[in-house]
Amino acid sequence: xxxxxxxxxxxxxxxxxxxxxxxxxxxxxxxxxxxxxxxxxxxxxxxxxxxxxxxxxxxxxxxxxxxxxx
Numbered sequence: 001x002x003x004x005x006x007x008x009x010x011x012x013x014x015x016x017x018x019x020x021x022x023x024x025x026x027x028x029x030x031x032x033x034x035x036x037x038x039x040x041x042x043x044x045x046x047x048x049x050x051x052x053x054x055x056x057x058x059x060x061x062x063x064x065x066x067x068x069x070x
Contacts, residue, residue, distance in 0.1 A: 005042070010034035
């Protein structure tokens with residue numbers, strides 16, 4: 001079951017709630033009983049080698065890749 005992080009607006013405590021995805025945005029009271037908590041956005045971290053930048057499109061055309069934007 002997914003876990004979601006919430007922060008209480010009253011006491012500023014951060015806590016975690018496990019619930020089905022269908023209830024991800026349902027209100028969650030803080031452990032101290034306060035209401036009005038907000039769900040925090042998840043932070044995703046990736047690791048690995050940096051990739052090379054994408055090559056420029058061939059054909060020399062600007063935004064559309066052809067000669068129509070000259």
